[in-house]
Amino acid sequence: MHELSIAYNLVEIAGEAAREAGATHIDVVHLRVGALSGVVKEALLFGYEIATADTILAGSRLEIEEVPVVVYCPTCDAEHALPDLQEFACPVCGTPTSNIVQGKELQLVSLEYED
Numbered sequence: 001m002h003e004l005s006i007a008y009n010l011v012e013i014a015g016e017a018a019r020e021a022g023a024t025h026i027d028v029v030h031l032r033v034g035a036l037s038g039v040v041k042e043a044l045l046f047g048y049e050i051a052t053a054d055t056i057l058a059g060s061r062l063e064i065e066e067v068p069v070v071v072y073c074p075t076c077d078a079e080h081a082l083p084d085l086q087e088f089a090c091p092v093c094g095t096p097t098s099n100i101v102q103g104k105e106l107q108l109v110s111l112e113y114e115d
């Protein structure tokens with residue numbers, strides 16, 4: 001499962017950040033996941049449960065913020081959110097664009113913990 005390896009990776013990065021912060025227990029991990037990242041949210045949450053076992057992150061909650069896809073349109077000279085991932089064209093003027101500004105991220109945003 002693709003998401004399980006992502007979860008292990010995430011645990012490694014978050015665990016490192018937690019140790020650097022001197023935290024001994026993490027409550028919540030905030031993650032941004034783009035619509036184009038290829039990550040299935042439910043699968044990642046499931047993988048997270050497995051990957052966090054016996055780590056500093058055991059028992060913590062994974063909060064996933066889903067990030068919509070935003071493209072840059074050269075005709076409008078503006079950025080627009082894509083309503084439909086089947087079609088990479090400007091939703092305002094219809095110009096085809098593959099200039100993706102946002103939506104591929106898989107990014108650890110922050111950790112919540114008590115000292």
Ligand SMILES: [Zn+2]
Pocket residue numbers: 073074075076077090091092093094095
């Ligand atoms: Zn446009």
